[in-house]
Amino acid sequence: MNRKKPKIRSLPDPAFASILLAWFDHSATEMPWRGQRDPYRVWLSEVMLQQTRIAAAESYYRRFLERFPTLQSLAEASLDEVLKLWEGLGYYARARNLHRVAQLIVNEHNGQFPASAEALQTLPGIGRYTAAAIASIAFGEAVAVLDGNVVRVLTRLMDIPDEVSQPAVMNRLWAVASELLSPKRPGDYNQALMDLGRMICTPRRPACQHCPVREFCLAAANGTMEQRPVKKPKAPLPQVRAAAAVIRDQAGRLLLVQRPEHGLLGGLWMLPGGHCLPGESYVECLQRSLMELVGIEIRAGKEMAATSQTLAHFRLRLRAFACELVAGTPTGETRWAWVSSTELSRYSLGKADREILERLEQWQPRLFEEC
Numbered sequence: 001m002n003r004k005k006p007k008i009r010s011l012p013d014p015a016f017a018s019i020l021l022a023w024f025d026h027s028a029t030e031m032p033w034r035g036q037r038d039p040y041r042v043w044l045s046e047v048m049l050q051q052t053r054i055a056a057a058e059s060y061y062r063r064f065l066e067r068f069p070t071l072q073s074l075a076e077a078s079l080d081e082v083l084k085l086w087e088g089l090g091y092y093a094r095a096r097n098l099h100r101v102a103q104l105i106v107n108e109h110n111g112q113f114p115a116s117a118e119a120l121q122t123l124p125g126i127g128r129y130t131a132a133a134i135a136s137i138a139f140g141e142a143v144a145v146l147d148g149n150v151v152r153v154l155t156r157l158m159d160i161p162d163e164v165s166q167p168a169v170m171n172r173l174w175a176v177a178s179e180l181l182s183p184k185r186p187g188d189y190n191q192a193l194m195d196l197g198r199m200i201c202t203p204r205r206p207a208c209q210h211c212p213v214r215e216f217c218l219a220a221a222n223g224t225m226e227q228r229p230v231k232k233p234k235a236p237l238p239q240v241r242a243a244a245a246v247i248r249d250q251a252g253r254l255l256l257v258q259r260p261e262h263g264l265l266g267g268l269w270m271l272p273g274g275h276c277l278p279g280e281s282y283v284e285c286l287q288r289s290l291m292e293l294v295g296i297e298i299r300a301g302k303e304m305a306a307t308s309q310t311l312a313h314f315r316l317r318l319r320a321f322a323c324e325l326v327a328g329t330p331t332g333e334t335r336w337a338w339v340s341s342t343e344l345s346r347y348s349l350g351k352a353d354r355e356i357l358e359r360l361e362q363w364q365p366r367l368f369e370e371c
């Protein structure tokens with residue numbers, strides 16, 4: 001027996017926004033930034049939520065605001081302190097941009113956030129999505145957001161069979177997002193659509209039976225929900241080998257160096273070392289890197305720990321070796337420090353370095369004292 005397809009209400013339809021908002025008013029999730037109109041707090045939550053799960057972002061958000069309750073306090077902090085509070089959240093360019101933008105707003109905008117999406121987009125690290133989120137939630141500007149959750153919901157509502165990263169498809173999605181927006185409650189509407197994508201219209205097995213806007217959804221009617229959005233297949237990530245040196249001074253302190261501010265994990269501290277060049281052994285890599293970074297000659301001994309990490313554009317395999325200083329003392333432009341065990345927690349380290357240090361401590365509890 002042929003089942004009759006349900007009748008679908010076509011979009012745009014003004015009822016869409018009111019149905020979605022009624023659902024949001026009833027089901028909105030409690031989050032520490034919900035109900036905020038302070039642009040500083042809205043901005044902070046939006047930046048933290050990029051690439052981060054809500055549960056993980058919540059504790060960082062609270063700690064960050066305890067230490068930096070105002071834009072002014074963030075602007076006056078050192079970058080080291082900001083990075084330390086950000087440690088573990090990843091994508092550290094976000095923290096560097098927060099710090100930079102806070103200083104720019106305090107110094108060049110009299111401490112006042114620009115109040116439109118267009119003006120917000122002129123600030124470092126604030127793209128079209130973040131600008132629209134801040135402008136709609138904090139200032140009530142009628143601008144639509146389009147993040148991964150919204151893309152998924154819209155491509156399903158319209159059952160778009162085309163690959164979404166194509167500019168023409170993205171332009172169409174931005175246009176539809178704007179058409180559907182509630183001009184009266186743009187901030188709530190944007191949050192409602194993002195909540196719908198996160199809670200109901202999930203990447204796998206969307207809960208269509210609980211979806212408030214199912215009557216508008218072509219993909220649900222056609223049974224193609226899980227095939228939308230259509231994405232480009234991901235190319236496998238290249239592998240990068242890296243070596244780190246565990247070097248102690250006479251007092252048992254570890255040598256750490258600071259990464260340059262611009263670049264991968266910029267501003268964080270690390271065990272000295274670097275990425276291996278093609279054909280270079282780990283030991284050769286360490287000898288070259290230590291000379292380049294801090295002008296010292298080392299002898300590499302046994303491997304002490306290893307870890308792997310997936311970063312945005314490659315997969316890292318990091319191996320740490322016990323090393324001895326053969327000649328020279330640290331010098332040069334790279335910031336470096338001999339760090340004792342009690343001082344270590346003050347330094348912001350990337351995930352791979354932190355893991356290596358934890359492993360070293362497990363295997364050799366008196367790591368810092370033995371020399």
Ligand code: SF4
Pocket residue numbers: 153156157200201202206207208209211212213214217218219220225
């Ligand atoms: S009906 Fe299903 S696929 Fe369509 S928007 Fe709702 S949850 Fe997503």
